[in-house]
Amino acid sequence: MNPLAVEQLEALRRLETPVVANVIDTLEVRLRNEGFADSSIHCLFPRLAPMLGYAVTVKIRGSSPPPVGHAYPDRTDWWNHILGLPAPRVVVIQDMDARPGCGALLGEVHCNILQALGCVGAATNGAVRDLTALESMRFAVFAGSIAVSHAYAHIVQIGCPVEIGGLHVKPGDLIHGDRHGILSVPGDCAARIPAAAAILLEHERKLIALCRSPEFTVEKLRAAVKEHHD
Numbered sequence: 001m002n003p004l005a006v007e008q009l010e011a012l013r014r015l016e017t018p019v020v021a022n023v024i025d026t027l028e029v030r031l032r033n034e035g036f037a038d039s040s041i042h043c044l045f046p047r048l049a050p051m052l053g054y055a056v057t058v059k060i061r062g063s064s065p066p067p068v069g070h071a072y073p074d075r076t077d078w079w080n081h082i083l084g085l086p087a088p089r090v091v092v093i094q095d096m097d098a099r100p101g102c103g104a105l106l107g108e109v110h111c112n113i114l115q116a117l118g119c120v121g122a123a124t125n126g127a128v129r130d131l132t133a134l135e136s137m138r139f140a141v142f143a144g145s146i147a148v149s150h151a152y153a154h155i156v157q158i159g160c161p162v163e164i165g166g167l168h169v170k171p172g173d174l175i176h177g178d179r180h181g182i183l184s185v186p187g188d189c190a191a192r193i194p195a196a197a198a199i200l201l202e203h204e205r206k207l208i209a210l211c212r213s214p215e216f217t218v219e220k221l222r223a224a225v226k227e228h229h230d
Helices: 006-013 018-028 076-081 108-116 131-134 190-214 218-229
Strands: 051-061 089-095 105-107 119-124 140-143 152-156 162-164 167-169 174-178 181-185
Touching: 006 051, 006 190, 018 174, 018 181, 018 190, 051 076, 051 119, 051 162, 076 152, 089 105, 089 162, 089 174, 105 108, 105 119, 108 119, 108 131, 119 174, 167 181, 190 218
Parallel strands: 051 089, 089 119, 119 140
Antiparallel strands: 051 152, 051 174, 162 167, 174 181
16 A cells, blocks of 8 residues: 555544444455454553554564574564564564464663564464553554463564464554554555544444433434435
8 A cells, every 4th residue: 555644644544443343344445354353463552642654574484493693683684574564663573483472572772672683573373571661652562362482482474474363464554543443544545544433433422311311201212314325
């Protein structure tokens, strides 16, 4: 997709992720059971503002030593790859181990490096650590688990399609996330979502106001719902 303008990105980022999901559903650009991670991927810092960025993808393993080298400094080539994608960036990491999360690639030092490279958050089916430091950095993290050690965490592939929690992600996909989880935003409708969300939220506010009104009736509710769908 072509990168959005800064003001378009900010308008989209301010929305809650379920609102983005609702709008995508109404636009009918994909099946309603696709495009989001399942409940195996947890938001670790739910009080942070929503996260939005272009996906930087990588595959890792952690349960056994790498063929060459020992740790992430042995693969500094992926830092150049990160800078080749539009900002803001979200690192999406697929842990390829049979039991993901043996060790954490992401901790305080690594996330500071990523933040310096224009990354605003990360998502993985594997583990992370150093949560106090990451939260103080306001670095959004979505993960399958938490670990105390890096173990043998090492990169095995860069810039490839990945899958975490049932969400398929390609390099450059636009990723939105908040306390509810993460989803990918289809490029052909991303710029239209904020305006469509404003209409959707206004309708929801009217329905909620009706439900709270002393003049509420089921007939009025049916009419209001029908008006929206017509």
